[in-house]
Amino acid sequence: MTKKKFYMMTTFALTLSLTFGSKVFADSLPGITNTKNIYSYHARNRLIDNQLYSKKAYNASSYLISIGSLHDITIHEPTTVNNLNLSSTISVTTTDGPILVPVQWSNYSGGSINTTTKLSGKVVLPPNILNPTNIQLDVTQTVDYKGEGLCSNLGKVSYNNITNIPPATTTRELISNLSYNGKPLTSEMSPIVVDQRYNTLDNGIVEDGDLLEITDGEYVHTYSLSIISETPSNSSSLLSIIPTQPIAVPITGMEGSLTLPTTIRIDTTTGVVNLPVQWNIPVNLKISKNIEITGTIVLPDNIYNLRGVQLPVYQQLNYQPIGLSSSLGTIVTNRILYIPAGTSVSSLIGGLTNAGSYTITLKDKNNNTLKTDANIVTGDILIATNRNTNYNFYLSTKTSDER
DSSP states (O other): OOHHHHHHHHHHHHHHHHHTTOOOOGGGSTTOSSGGGHHHHHHHHTOOGGGSOOHHHHTOOEEEEEEOOOOOEEESSOBOGGGSOOOSEEEEEETTEEEEEEEEEOOOOSSOBOSOEEEEEEEOOOTTEEOTTOOOOEEEEEEEEOOOSEEESSSEEETTEEEEEOTTOBHHHHHHTEEETTEEOOGGGOOEEEOTTOOBOSSOBOOTTOEEEEEETTEEEEEEEEEOOSOOTTOEEEEEEOOOOOEEEOSTTOGGGOOOOSEEEEEETTEEEEEEOEEOOOTTOOOSSOEEEEEEOOOOTTEEOTTOOOOOEEEEEEEOOOOOEETTSEEETTEEEEEOTTOBHHHHHHTEETGGGSEEEEEOTTSOBOOTTSBOOTTOEEEEEETTEEEEEEEEESSOOOO
C-alpha cells in the first residue's frame, strides 16, 4: 500500500470516528502532549479545530485528590515578601492526573523577614476541578532565614569585606571563627588567606590588604581583610592581665579540693574588668612540687587587644607541706587513720608535731565543736587553720565508733 493511500484511509477513519462520537482525546494523538501544540498538529494534518476539542480538557470535570508542597526558600539577608518571587502556581493531583493551578497569597506588606517565617496562601481551583471531599486548600511557604552567608566572631562581615579584625590575629584563628549560612566553616569550602602577592599564609598574622578565599560549590568568594587600627567608640583596649595570687598546697592528694578563682582581673583603658576563666586542669593532677596550670579567657566584643597582650592566663600552685605528723595515728593525704579507740581530743592534739603553727579545732560530723575531754570517733574532723586557710582532716579510729 502506498503512503498516499495509507494517509487517506487513516484520515478517513479518524474523520468517521470524530463524526460519530468515538472518544478521541487531544493528548492521545501522536505529537500532541498538551493543548499548546494542537494548532501545530492541525497545520500538519489539515483537520478543522472543532474536531479536536477534547472532552477530557473541555467538557468533563475531574476531582481533586491531593495538593503538592512548595520547596523552602532560603534567604541570607533580611528582605520583604515582595522580593521573594513566590510561586504563582502549585501542582495538584486530580483524577485526570497532575495539573498546575494558581496560588493566591495573603497580603504581606510591611517589615522585612529576618527570622524563619511561614507564609500562607490558598489554592484557587478552576471550575472544572471539583473538591467533593473538602480537601484543605490552604498552603504554606517556609522562608528559612540563615543570616548573612559568612559571619565572623573576629571581625564584621560587610559585603565582600571583613573589617575590625583584632591585631595579631592569625589566619587559623580567623578561619576557626568563621561560619557560613549559620554553620561552621567546613574543610570542603577550602578557606585560605593569601597576601597581596597571592602567597598562601598558613598561620601567619593577618594584615591589612590580605584576602580570604572561600569555595562555595563551583564559585570562589573573595573577601578583603582589614585590621583594627584604633579602639572604636564605646569600647576599650586591653592593657594587661592582672596575675593571680599563688595558691599554697599543703598535702599531696588535696588537689580535688583546691578552690581556683572563677574570674580573672584585666586592666583596660576604661578601668579594671573581671572576666570568667576556664582552667585547663590536667586529668591526673598530682602536686608534689610547684606547678603552673593555664586558663582561658575570652574578651568581650567591646574590649580589643590592640597591644597584642598574651591572652593565656596562669595559676601558680606552690607545694608547701603542712608539716603535721601524729604519734596517735597515721596522716594520709587529708585523713588521720588508725587512731586508738578512746583517744581524747586533748591527747590527739598533744600527739601532733608542728601543731603550734596552726589553730587546731575538732568537730563531729554535725559540725559541733568537741570538748577537750571528748573521745575521738570515726567521722570526726580535725581542722588546722593557718591565717585564712583551713585544712580539714577526716579522722578514723581503729575499733570503736562510739562516743
